[in-house]
Amino acid sequence: MADFFLYLSLFLIWFMLFYHVFLMFGGYRYFLQHPEIKEAWDEHPGEMPSVSILIPAHNEEMVIQDTIESMIQLKYPKDKLEVIVVNDNSSDATGMILDDYARKFAFIKPVHTKPPHGGKGKSGALNQGLKHSTGEIIAVYDADNTPEPEAIYNLVLGLNNDKKAGAIVGKFRVLNAKQNLLTRFINIETLTFQWLAQAGRWSWFKMTTIPGTNFAIRRSILEELGGWDEKALSEDTELSFRVYNLGYHIRFFPSAITWEQEPENLKVWWKQRTRWARGNEYVIGKFLFRPSQINNKKVPVDLFYFLFIYLLFFGGIIISHSIFVANLFFDLDLSIGNVAIILLVTGFLMFIAEVWLALSFEKNQLTFKNALIAILMYFVYSQLWVILVACATFLEVKRVIFKQDVQWYKTQRFEQSGGK
Template sequence: MTLPALLGDLWGAILAYVFFYPVLMSLVWMIGGIGFYLRFERKPHRRVDQPPLREHYPLIAVLVPCYNEEANVEETVDALMELRYPNFEVIAINDGSKDRTGELLNTLAARYPKLRVIHQVENQGKAVGLNTAALLTRAEILVGIDGDARLDPHSLHWLVRHFDEPQVAAVTGNPRVRNRSTLLGRIQVGEFSSIVGLIKRAQRSVGLIFTVAGVITAFRRSALHEVGYWSPEKLTEDVDISWKLQMADWEVRFEPRALCWILMPETLRGLWKQRLRWSMGGTQVLLDYWPQLLSLRRARLWPLCIEYALSILWACLFALLAVYRVTDLVLYRIDLQSAPILLLGWAGLLIGTTCLLQMMLSLILDRPYDHGLLRNYFWTIWYPIIYWVITAATSVVALPRILLRDTGKRARWTSPDRGIKPDASH
């Protein structure tokens, strides 16, 4: 075979992978999501406000790490005090905030006896705050949330029932986006169903979760103690703790009825910073743990590794293809109809149809928990155009940054982008 023919075949393989890998994974996620619904979600029922009754309600500690959250922390704590679970406490960690977060927490602690406040002099990062709070409670079940989160009043009921089974170490809940005032916000409403929620359903169907949601997850403290709690040097402590627990043979689950209403970035700058951190964190964990994953004992985790590695490869190839085609367009003035960004032809029709089916299925699955969700279906069709580009770009940027990063450097957070205008309906 001649070199030009070989290069032609290679280019054809790249094109096929870029176009059809998303279709394949979409089908896998849809099948897994349906399987999860049939196996776990139909029963006991899907009414969030009617959790199963219990004879015993163990103490739960809700841990709330905060950094510069003066705009949201009061609302978060007020919502926690409306939880219907009869036996809980709240521990808020002021992680060296430079605004009025600490002052507001002290005022709230005087108002609510269930609230305890820890003040850290310097910004130590979310993992350190969680570790500190975990050592200062006698509760065996710990629920970690963010400083802008609003837990559903029945969320703890749905989380705690999983810990009746001794092999369960963590249960992640169902984050729902509540700021929907811009196109980016409305697209993310669909994303948290069609991507986040559906993937977690599919992964749970095979007994694995790539990452719990840092904004709402319940943990068994004895399991955390066994694996050394949260790692301060990891950029995404939620991804890392998920892998640490599963590598120690603990089980991690997804509970779609444990709702948590959150704020998400609604500016391109804020979205880029968030997704770059997510991408860097996932890549960091994969690179850190891959030597241990070579053991046959860890074989059950191989599907997660393979899926993530293939996703990084897809992102890099997508970015390469986009740069190549844009260069063609600018330098050689190729007709716009030949540019793959428009996804014309039968391949584009297949991708678009599969995408729409995935999003419709996911919105239907989450509809009982988020009323009026189907109204956002129109906005979700813009997801591939915006988020595929961001995903490809952040994956390409993340890899060299992680490879060059000081492995012992502590992961401290900065003031987050919490969106533009929260939806008052939640």
């Protein structure tokens, strides 16, 4: 019996490894193609539509000034741009900072919310911002983001040249990547995810998942969908599925770049990633058990991807780890023997190869130091993820069984000390 479960776990793990190798080839292909696409689109940018940038902000006095300054530097016609910052029931100086900027710049428009309409979380703040917006295109940035000057232009460029795209997703970089070992792990994870999952899935399947920041979506789509789901902790993933349902695709366009602050300690990281995991599990449950809501073939493809990560692949890791530990204390009479060791070592080498390749796509990222950190990441950061998903799954199942309200956690910010 132990042999059966070990073979099953190895199959699940290797299935995901091979899938990620497949995605990486797609990501590499798109990395080579993208410069030509960008050059061709720049020659025919089309008419620049009006854009509303929504920035949800709750107690963001530590970072909001840098974010607004980056909005002022955007290379986009200011007469077609409005920056709507939703001061969502803040108790610090966020509102005063915003009002001060609004007096100086007409395109900066604060929206101050209080309960019962305020303080409900990011989705609620975005819906409030949408009500006050006028742009044909809606872009979203988190309050700790500093987009590069051409970010909005590039997002709009993608929508102008790809009429089938319901949304365009840019690339985000880690502002405080060099702060400590944790932020270095996150930086590597971020770059690998974008070139492996985002670029790879776009290259092969014309699919990309909307992130929480640095994306633009057509206003008509948001209005048709009724805005953001306020019960979703991962409002970005949930919105992606509904955009697919309307028959649009979501395009990854890495020329649109923003820089964002990442958690600098494990406590903040744990809370943030637990929210992400629970949010994605909510989306899985919402669409998996309500097939009538699925109107496009891309939804089940993406649903299977998330289901595999959070159930099958995760389950395979738990099973293999459990058998390994149990075999230390009890003789399970495993027949696979040295083959299992060879597979585990090969899997580790595949992981490292994928990460190093992804880092090579970014200037000055495939360094000797980052190469060593990627190795350490496999044994530390990746194993923390397994524990985190287990805890997040327990909390989400508990919430569903006891019909508990969704509790939103806003990621804690830190004093800016890291540079680009």
